[in-house]
């Protein structure tokens with residue numbers, strides 16, 4: 099599948115990337131105006147990774163996400179109004195206002211959740227893959243994480259389990275060059291993280307994470323392998339975080355020039371150029387198609403804000419009722435004591 | 436010289452020296468303790484995620500990297516287990532490491548090195564080795580950071596023999612207790628509080644130690660003893676102020692160190708007031724205030740109790756994101772006032 103030549107695919111990819119960008123910009127703005135609480139980790143500049151990766155997935159496939167998870171959630175097909183409602187601490191939010199940005203999940207679309215713990219989702223992805231295998235399913239699990247996660251024990255243990263048990267998991271590293279202020283140049287001694295994959299005996303590739311097509315190709319390959327019983331793979335997608343890590347970031351650890359040079363490699367602008375004829379192939383989209391995608395993204399985000407704002411605030415009266423799930427059917431049959 | 440400036444130079448400095456003791460924020464006080472310890476002893480160093488150029492997730496290490504260099508203010512990858520293990524090893528081999536964990540919740544990643552290694556090595560080796568490690572980490576809710584970044588985990592650590600657990604509630608204690616922790620040959624877990632980092636208070640410029648294991652009496656009253664930790668201390672003091680206006684006289688005690696615990700000061704106070712209200716941010720079940728309650732009822736103060744020992748704690752829920760839910764999950768000043776007044780009026 100080529101995203102740049104098939105009009106429907108191209109529109110989907112472009113609209114998804116714009117939706118992520120507009121969503122993040124809206125969040126940034128509401129946060130700055132004091133309308134949003136807590137902290138936010140924005141994925142502006144990284145939109146091509148979740149977009150390309152999730153286009154390689156089918157219905158029923160799972161993802162595990164991260165603290166910087168709005169893009170994954172959107173690309174996997176979440177409802178924007180329920181996401182926005184969560185960030186605005188509304189009862190109609192994905193987590194009824196209990197989770198916030200770092201815990202948004204959309205189990206219905208297979209999104210097992212953002213995670214406040216770096217690398218927390220990696221062994222969980224292995225476990226979801228194990229469940230798929232044990233119940234004879236054909237689903238695949240994509241585990242998103244950042245370059246910072248690869249130095250956590252949880253990452254190594256999760257990847258190794260998936261490797262030795264041949265689980266249908268694709269590990270997708272969004273290498274945006276920094277874990278907070280820790281640059282990848284200081285955080286590990288290998289040149290590419292794909293080398294790490296070799297240490298676990300699984301295929302690993304490093305690709306341009308600012309190009310949804312390249313990400314798609316690499317992930318689609320890995321998904322095919324996983325779905326056909328070939329076990330896990332690792333995809334390192336090279337990208338860049340334009341904004342600070344979170345609200346407390348003063349960007350002391352990188353230069354303005356570096357940020358600027360990556361902004362010039364804007365994944366959305368580059369994709370627009372490619373789909374409107376920048377490449378060798380025939381243009382998939384016209385200028386007005388592109389305009390339509392942009393407008394659609396903008397309108398969806400606006401509508402999500404409007405709907406979310408009108409929703410009731412999360413209700414403190416029911417605070418303690420969500421800690422434990424209600425008892426289900428007895429596992430071994432018979433009657434419950 | 437004009438008359439005006441003569442007057443100013445004669446009066447100004449003397450007056451301001453007396454009237455304005457130096458104040459620092461809690462986070463500045465922590466930084467000053469680390470700086471003084473590092474300046475005084477080459478073995479002391481700081482390691483943790485983003486403690487260098489970034490200045491720490493909460494800005495606590497600030498400019499230390501510029502003063503002491505990247506060897507001694509050491510940025511680490513995101514590897515809590517590795518970081519704490521490295522501190523244990525460095526401590527065993529003669530250094531005096533201070534580890535910063537960005538949120539106390541992430542001590543969960545490092546729990547093997549904390550609870551199975553650091554806490555037990557001295558004992559397991561028959562006293563042949565020591566682990567002089569300090570682990571600093573902020574706990575507590577109130578910032579909208581939700582369930583995995585807001586816990587109050589002091590009871591986890593206090594349950595492990597071999598660890599010492601410190602919870603400073605003022606800027607002066609943040610400095611003085613940290614200095615004592617750095618001096619100590621045993622591992623010390625220092626649980627700071629995010630909401631206190633920006634609070635200011637008088638802090639001595641000299642490296643004045645606050646001894647581990649001394650409960651502070653923050654206010655003396657006759658009707659009820661309120662024992663509180665962390666951010667609950669200032670809430671208890673505010674509550675005591677309002678209770679006083681309402682004719683209820685409260686003592687406010689701050690244990691500061693949970694292990695070793697100075698329970699004598701608490702027991703003495705409860706024996707005098709006859710009532711105990713124990714306030715913590717952490718969830719009620721299995722919390723540290725249960726330990727304090729037990730110490731009170733096991734002591735001779737039992738015979739002086741005029742009311743059941745009462746706990747006011749966080750709800751037994753993970754900390755939620757929504758601000759109104761987050762507030763409802765942990766004790767607020769109003770809750771302390773109501774509960775203390777009820778205890779005094781009803782019994």
Ligand SMILES: Cc1ncc(C[n+]2csc(CCOP(=O)(O)OP(=O)(O)O)c2C)c(N)n1
Pocket residue numbers: 139165166214215216243244245246247248274276277278339343484513515537541544
């Ligand atoms: C176990 C754990 N340690 C530390 C943190 C604090 N923290 C949150 S995000 C982050 C950086 C993560 O970097 P990376 O994995 O590269 O993802 P990015 O933020 O770049 O998307 C850190 C240190 C955390 N949330 N969890």
